[in-house]
Amino acid sequence: MTTTMAQALNAALRDALKDDDRVLVFGEDVGALGGVFRVTDGITADFGESRCFDTPLAESGIVGFAVGMAMGGFRPVVEMQFDAFAYPAFEQITSHVAKLRNRTRGALSLPMVIRIPYAGGIGGVEHHCDSSEAYYTHTPGLRVVTPGTAQDAYDLLRDAIESPDPVVFLEPKARYWSGEEVSFARKSPPMDKAVVRRHGKDVTLIAYGPMVATALETAEAAKDEGWDVEVVDLRSLSPFDDETVTASVRRTGRAVVVHEAAGFGGYGAEVVARVTEQCFHQLHAPVLRVTGLDIPYPAPKLERHTLPDVDRILDTVARLQWNDTPVVAGA
Amino acid sequence: MSVKTLLPSATPVRFLAEDGSRVELHEGYAEPAEDRLKAAYRLMVLGRRFDVQATALTKQGRLAVYPSSAGQEACQVAAALTLSEQDWLFPTYRDSVALIARGLQPGEVLTLLRGDAHCGYDPAETRVAPQCTPLATQTLHAAGLAHAMQRRGEDAVALALIGDGATSEGDFHEALNFAAVFKAPAVFFVQNNRYAISVPFEKQSAAEALAYKGIGYGMRAEQVDGNDAVAVLAVLDDAVRHAREGKGPVLVEAHTYRIDAHTNADDATRYREAGEVEKWREADPLRRLETYLKGRNALSENEIELCHAEAEEFAQTVRDTLNAEPELDPLSLFDHVYAEPTRQLAAQRAALEAELEA
Numbered sequence: 242m243t244t245t246m247a248q249a250l251n252a253a254l255r256d257a258l259k260d261d262d263r264v265l266v267f268g269e270d271v272g273a274l275g276g277v278f279r280v281t282d283g284i285t286a287d288f289g290e291s292r293c294f295d296t297p298l299a300e301s302g303i304v305g306f307a308v309g310m311a312m313g314g315f316r317p318v319v320e321m322q323f324d325a326f327a328y329p330a331f332e333q334i335t336s337h338v339a340k341l342r343n344r345t346r347g348a349l350s351l352p353m354v355i356r357i358p359y360a361g362g363i364g365g366v367e368h369h370c371d372s373s374e375a376y377y378t379h380t381p382g383l384r385v386v387t388p389g390t391a392q393d394a395y396d397l398l399r400d401a402i403e404s405p406d407p408v409v410f411l412e413p414k415a416r417y418w419s420g421e422e423v424s425f426a427r428k429s430p431p432m433d434k435a436v437v438r439r440h441g442k443d444v445t446l447i448a449y450g451p452m453v454a455t456a457l458e459t460a461e462a463a464k465d466e467g468w469d470v471e472v473v474d475l476r477s478l479s480p481f482d483d484e485t486v487t488a489s490v491r492r493t494g495r496a497v498v499v500h501e502a503a504g505f506g507g508y509g510a511e512v513v514a515r516v517t518e519q520c521f522h523q524l525h526a527p528v529l530r531v532t533g534l535d536i537p538y539p540a541p542k543l544e545r546h547t548l549p550d551v552d553r554i555l556d557t558v559a560r561l562q563w564n565d566t567p568v569v570a571g572a
Numbered sequence: 573m574s575v576k577t578l579l580p581s582a583t584p585v586r587f588l589a590e591d592g593s594r595v596e597l598h599e600g601y602a603e604p605a606e607d608r609l610k611a612a613y614r615l616m617v618l619g620r621r622f623d624v625q626a627t628a629l630t631k632q633g634r635l636a637v638y639p640s641s642a643g644q645e646a647c648q649v650a651a652a653l654t655l656s657e658q659d660w661l662f663p664t665y666r667d668s669v670a671l672i673a674r675g676l677q678p679g680e681v682l683t684l685l686r687g688d689a690h691c692g693y694d695p696a697e698t699r700v701a702p703q704c705t706p707l708a709t710q711t712l713h714a715a716g717l718a719h720a721m722q723r724r725g726e727d728a729v730a731l732a733l734i735g736d737g738a739t740s741e742g743d744f745h746e747a748l749n750f751a752a753v754f755k756a757p758a759v760f761f762v763q764n765n766r767y768a769i770s771v772p773f774e775k776q777s778a779a780e781a782l783a784y785k786g787i788g789y790g791m792r793a794e795q796v797d798g799n800d801a802v803a804v805l806a807v808l809d810d811a812v813r814h815a816r817e818g819k820g821p822v823l824v825e826a827h828t829y830r831i832d833a834h835t836n837a838d839d840a841t842r843y844r845e846a847g848e849v850e851k852w853r854e855a856d857p858l859r860r861l862e863t864y865l866k867g868r869n870a871l872s873e874n875e876i877e878l879c880h881a882e883a884e885e886f887a888q889t890v891r892d893t894l895n896a897e898p899e900l901d902p903l904s905l906f907d908h909v910y911a912e913p914t915r916q917l918a919a920q921r922a923a924l925e926a927e928l929e930a
Contacts, residue, residue, distance in 0.1 A: 291723075297753055302712055302746030309716020312701075314724065329742070336706050337713070344690040344702050347908040381909055405911035433914070480914035 243420035249391040250280045250356075250412065252425060253398035254318065258288050261316065264402060266293040268303055268320030268356075277322060278358055278417050300330040304355060308337050311351045318402055324359040325368035331376070338407045339382030351407045354398070359387075360451045360501045362415035362548055364541040371538055372502030374450075377409040378479040378511070385479040386432055387411040389453025391421045393476060396429035404432065411478075413451035435482035437489060441471035444495040444558055447486060447512055449475040452499045452549060459554040468558060478508060486512070487519045494525040495561045499549050504532030526562035577792065580783040584795045584827050587802035590855050592863025601806040606870050612653055612801050613865060614879050616645040616858050619669035621883035625890045626668065626682065630836040634894040636687045639666040643831035646801035646857035647763045649673045651733055654808040660717055662701040662710040662732040666763075670733065674700060678886075679893040688900060708738040711747035711760060715821070718756035722818070729815045731759040731808075737768025739782050745789075751821035752789040758821040759811045763798060765830035770843035786823035798826030799857040802864070829855070902928060 244252070257264045266281060272295040275282035284293040296303050300321060307317035321327040327334075334355065342350050361370030377385045384406050388394040394412070401408040430436060438453060439460050448456035453474045460470035473489050475482065490496045496516055498509040509530040516528050531554050534547045560568050586597040619641075626638045641648055644666075652673035655661060663670055671681045676693055683692025684703055691702035704710035714732035721728045738744055739762055751758045762782050766773045779785065786793025792814060796807040804826055811822035829852035833840035840849075865871035906913070906921040 297746070297749050299742075299746040299749065301743055302750050305709060305712025305743060305747065306716035306719070306750050309713040309718070309730075310720045311716075312713065313717045313720020315720055332706060333709060333712070333743075337709060340690075341702075342911065343908045345695050345908075346689060346691065346904075348691075348694045348696045350911050384910070480916050483915070 242422070244391050244423040245418050245420040246388065246391045246394040246412070247278055247280050247417040248420075249395040249423050250398055251282055251284070252423075253395045253402075254281065254284060255287070256425065257318070257399060257402045258284070258292055261402075263314060263316045264292075264318060265310065265315050266318045266320075267296050267307070269296060269298050269322055271295060271320050276320060278414065280356075280412070280417075281320070300327055301333050304330040304333040304338065307353050308333065308341065308351060311353045312341075312349055316352045316402060318354040318356060321355060321357040323369045324357055324371040324373050327355070327357050327373065334377070334383070334409070335380050339380045342406070343382060350405055352405050354401045354408045354410050356410045356412060358412045358414040358417075360413050360415060361538055361544050362451060364544070366541065367538065370544070372500065372533065374411060374478055374502060375506065375508045378508055382407070383479065384408045384432070384477070385411065386477050387413060387450035388476065389413070389416070389438070389448070389450055389474045391419065391423050393429050393474075395423055395425060396427050397432055397476065399427060400432035411450060415451050416454065419454065433477045433480050433482060435473055435475045435477065435485040437471060437485065438474045439470070439472040441469040441493065443469045443493055444497065444561060445471045445473055445489045445493045446497050446499060446554065447473050447475065447516075448499045449478060451501055455549060455551065456499055456554070459551045462551050463555060463558065466555065466559075470558070481511070481515065483515060483519060487516060490516050490520045490528075491523045494523050496524075496528045497531060497554065497557050497561070498528065499531045499554055501533045501548060503535045504530055505535045507532055526560075527568055529557050529560060529568070531557045575787065578787045578790065580781065580786070580793045580795045580825075584797045585803045585807050586797040586800050587806065588800045588860050588864050590860060592860045592867060594864065598803065598806065601803070601810060603802060604805045604809060606868075608653065608805060609802060609861065609865060610871065612646075612649050612805060613861050613871065614882070615649040615653070615673045616801065616861065617879040618883050618886055619645045619648055619672055620858060621887050622672050622678065622890060623669060625887040626685075627832065627836060629891070629894050635682060635685045637835050637837060638685055639835045640830070640832035641666050641669050643852060643856070644763055644765060644798065644828050645669060646804045646861070647761070647798050647826045647828055650801060650804040650808050651731060651761055653805065654812050655729065655731055658699065658726065658728040659812070660699045660701065660714065660728065660730040662714040662730060663703050664710070664733055664735065664738075665703050665705050666735065667703065667733045671700060671703070674698070676700065677893075678890040682890075682894065686894065688898060708734055708741035708744040708747070711738075712743050712750065714760070715747045715751040715754070715756050715758050718751065718758035718815070718821070719754045722757055727816060729757045729759060729812050731761055731812065733761050733763065735768065736762060736764040736766065736773055736776055736782065737771065738762075739785065740776055748785070748789045748791060748821070748823065752791045755818065755820045757815040757818065759808070759815050760821065760823045761808065762823070762825045763828055764825055765828050767830060767834070767844070769834045769838065772843070781825055783823060783825040791821055791823055792819075793823040793825070795825045795827065798828030799855045799860065801857055801861045828857075
């Protein structure tokens with residue numbers, strides 16, 4: 242039976258609640274409504290309001306309250322509803338969630354998960370489509386993960402809830418309704434490992450979250466151009482799995498990083514730097530990026546112009562010095 | 573709860589006039605037992621000496637910075653005395669004296685300010701959260717932890733200390749709202765010392781008293797003369813009891829004054845008149861309690877001398893502790909970033925280790 246990513250996340254929450262009394266789910270609208278994306282659908286009805294409950298509408302409050310509850314022995318899983326709505330909680334996340342273990346020299350840990358539906362492609366109005374991963378990956382003390390498949394949605398969320406460290410869990414909302422066969426027997430590798438989603442020998446596409454499916458589509462289309470494309474799904478943005486990524490790039494000798502967030506100062510720059518440092522002698526061309534434009538996320542009718550798509554990725558692959566043609570500098 | 577029961581008293585609750593005489597402005601609060609008042613007196617003497625000593629040590633470069641709480645000893649000591657061992661205290665950077673009163677050692681309390689580590693004690697063991705420097709953020713942690721303890725059936729309360737400036741922050745309001753909605757056993761104790769660094773209370777809030785903010789959240793609130801140790805103890809005792817009995821959180825505002833500057837690094841003469849400081853010196857909480865207890869024949873000259881002798885000895889301990897420079901291990905930088913260390917940090921640790929050996 243096909244399970245969508247939203248259903249897989251729901252199943253992960255239910256199984257975590259079943260397995261561990263300390264796990265609690267809370268946030269705005271997660272109770273009777275089941276979350277605006279229905280990720281918490283039916284959980285309050287089945288587990289009771291003491292395990293899954295609505296809070297006042299205040300993101301900093303939700304995260305700060307969760308900090309206290311984690312200090313008190315619980316394992317909160319909180320929902321931020323939309324990416325840009327998490328910004329009021331930014332101080333709690335960066336100053337406290339990320340740092341409490343370090344500040345207390347290991348005396349207090351914060352095993353908590355902050356779920357944030359992120360990125361665009363759903364025709365959402367402004368403040369509903371940000372890709373905010375760079376803010377969190379730039380914060381030591383946080384783990385940042387994002388599933389690209391429904392199977393990973395289940396496995397990564399289970400792992401995140403079991404992690405002794407705080408995890409920012411980014412859910413690619415454009416993929417909530419994409420489905421596949423999902424096994425609930427924890428099939429994926431550990432949370433901090435990247436996976437090769439498709440093997441190829443000419444070029445590595447490095448993607449995560451919503452762009453994994455786009456990268457796979459690109460790989461299929463690339464066959465017509467004669468390119469055999471490998472796709473690496475990072476899964477864990479922090480920590481970064483150098484091993485899997487560099488092994489792939491050393492095999493193919495070419496790499497393109499794809500993400501939806503604005504490129505300038507973005508997460509892709511970190512990936513390019515790491516890959517270049519570690520694979521310089523195996524590279525046939527500079528590592529390139531395909532990213533969102535350096536603009537505030539646009540109005541829905543224009544969002545297709547910022548979202549990386551198959552054509553733009555193929556055009557970038559074409560610039561990888563296949564015939565000793567120099568790479569044209571990016572904008 | 574009816575609005576009437578939520579309202580704070582019309583004027584700050586007071587047991588002692590500024591000259592130390594007993595007054596009747598306490599709205600039915602019970603006067604704390606004499607042995608508790610004497611315990612408070614002893615800790616206030618100790619706290620003041622600690623504060624003077626720490627301030628002096630900043631001048632010798634032993635502490636990076638010290639935010640004095642001179643003049644606020646009644647609040648500091650009452651906050652510690654009113655809590656039981658199982659209760660949690662959430663202090664700010666200014667509340668070092670409260671930690672001393674809670675029984676922590678000077679070396680543990682001053683670790684943050686001397687620059688050795690962010691927190692010098694074990695919060696899980698002492699039930700004292702790390703001293704918080706961002707404003708009001710810890711009020712939410714107190715609300716969450718209070719709720720957690722209540723769920724676990726623990727008979728414990730979380731008390732968060734904040735200043736008047738912090739009541740303007742969003743987190744303060746979110747914390748009050750969360751605590752009230754969840755009926756968390758939390759006490760929010762505002763020490764309104766009239767200045768947020770240089771900004772006077774009149775520019776901080778248009779409210780006549782910060783205690784009035786409680787009613788908007790459906791929370792019981794009280795205001796108290798923060799320089800009257802008897803009153804602060806009585807009001808906090810009552811607030812903690814109320815929270816412990818599961819009747820919901822309480823907001824308490826103490827009207828007090830910061831005699832010294834914000835920290836040793838700031839010049840208070842730029843923003844306030846000497847006359848104002850003098851006026852508040854006359855409201856000194858320590859002298860007030862001493863006069864009252866002596867007048868009741870509850871405190872002898874000999875006992876006062878003993879308290880001061882103990883404080884002098886304590887100051888020597890503070891000096892000795894601060895003069896001994898503990899060795900810090902640079903590799904410990906990597907120890908507590910994650911519970912499960914990452915490969916990246918392992919590589920950086922190895923690089924620093926090689927650098928240190930070179």
